[in-house]
Amino acid sequence: MSEVWLAGGAVLAGFVGLVWSADRFVAGSAAFAHNFGVAKLTIGLTIVSLGTSAPEIAVAISAALEAAGDMAIGNAIGSNIANIGLVLAVTALIAPLPIQRHLLTQEMPILLVVTLIAGIMLYDAKLGRWEGIVLLAVLFPLMYYLVKVKQRGLSDTEQMEESEDIPEMTNVAAVLWFAAGLVLLIISSNVLVWGAETLALSFGVSTLVIGLTVVAVGTSLPELAASAISALKGHHDIALGNIIGSNIFNLLAVMAMPGIIAPAAMEAAVFFRDFAAMALITLLLALAIAGALWLAGRSQLGRARLGRSVGAALLIGYISYYIVLFNP
Template sequence: MLDTIPPIALAAIAILIGFGGLVWSADRFVAGSAAIAKSFGVAPLVIGLTIVSFGTSAPEVMVSISASLKDAGDLAIGNALGSNIANIGLVLGATLLIAAIPVQKHIFRHELPVLLLVTVISGALLYGGVLSPWEGWLLLALLPVLMFYLVRAKQKELSPAEIDQEQEDIPEMPRPRAILWFAIGLIALMISSEILVWGAKTTAEYFSVSPLIIGLTVIAVGTSLPELAASVMSALKGHHDIALGNIIGSNIFNLLAVMAVPGIISPPIMEAAVFNRDYMTMLAITLIITAAIAIVLLRKNSKGTTQLGKGTGFVLLGCYVAYYAYLFYTN
């Protein structure tokens, strides 16, 4: 029966099933992981800043591993860079059109400098056109170091009420059930990523485009769906203050973990456009949001506001649309 279905139709079905499976399994994986950590006495703040904040990047990690094992490292690189562009341009831009987002000082003091540092380091590694195993291990080694710094920094910044809020965000469940959901989520993540990567590679071959382009577009947007859904729902519920920190945390994780995987497993040889077009776009949109946050904090002295608003949202969405229009026009 499957022989009668065109390959591109099967690929489209696989992509839809893969995306749906990734969104559901990432939610179960994060809930189980956080509950297990809580049952072993891990501090809620640590859980919130690591497992919960970076859990929405679980789809990107699994897709990166699956693609690298299939010698499609360029798809994995495209996934990492494209997801970061989508997180700021699409996710944050769309969220700002729904509700203004308060800017907390610790974001500018700690999270943003770490993101800028990681962005510069990743650019230096991508500049040569090859991401070697030692460069992949370097990125991965930076992850626990920078996470330790962010946890310690946030411990000093947060009030007792904010720390209590972190604890309320962690699900309560018995340890056996948490372990079960962790296992189910992990297995479903692996299966969903395999299905998605197969569909993406088949689509790339059918349309005669490189896996890099599929990674930058279809895969990047699809794996950013958890961030988009979480941010928009938070804004609609009035909890929009968490959106900015989650997006910055996700982008840090994408560069240190998602991009490290292909370098470690199957070092890709990248075309010049990866740095000249895609990395530079990611850098530019990261600098735009950094400048917007700096301006908002400086204006507080005269106008008493520390919120990013619709103007910033339109700029970010405009940059996102312009990048993708250029991408499709040139390919």
């Protein structure tokens, strides 16, 4: 029992360390890039956006190195499910979320295509090295495309919103925070993976399930806290875009890591249960966005929004997935 408590403490400490170190790592990286003349909008759409997936990426690398690649894949899939069914749902329950049309014409189609690619690769319950490389390779031209599209399409006010979190600091301070954040990110992810593996062994569940639940929810907590606080303050216009962007990064960067580092076979349930649930809730979000835009256009009552009824439906879907997961 003492080992279980130690493992639980390691998971908690790992989460806290991941959240703090990811924030410092991103702040140092963004400030250093800004000091060398990189546009704030570009930094916001690349480094800062990638930073929301930094905890998942760190955990994926650590898990793959520990031969627990199924935990890493479970973390990527579970985080996407939690981002929509928990983070987005709770945020919409707090306050209706405004919808920009570009979500339906740009970000959402990309997420659906990336989800389809991930599904094709997971269909045989294997993720090989070349499949991981392909996923990661797709990320870079996609980031370039999104930056170019956003630079053309966003107004000056929206560009300021996208880049308002870029910190100002000297090069020395930026490098120090970058290094400190990276070191603690590595340490925290190793501590978390050890604790999660120990808990899985102690309770007789697979590391895949631990990745889909404990690790996935834990690494999604920063998004939940940030989105909920923003909604309470009324600054929630870009919440949907952040969630969609994070889910794209999770599939292309996080899920690629175990494939590249330590390819391994997985349970068939990864595709038929977990990926299917992720694809379904992603499709439901796309339909909700399209429906809200269509209704707003017909009624001409103003901006389209995702209301509390959508938030409640997504949360019910998320809870239903957990019921299926623990009652096969």
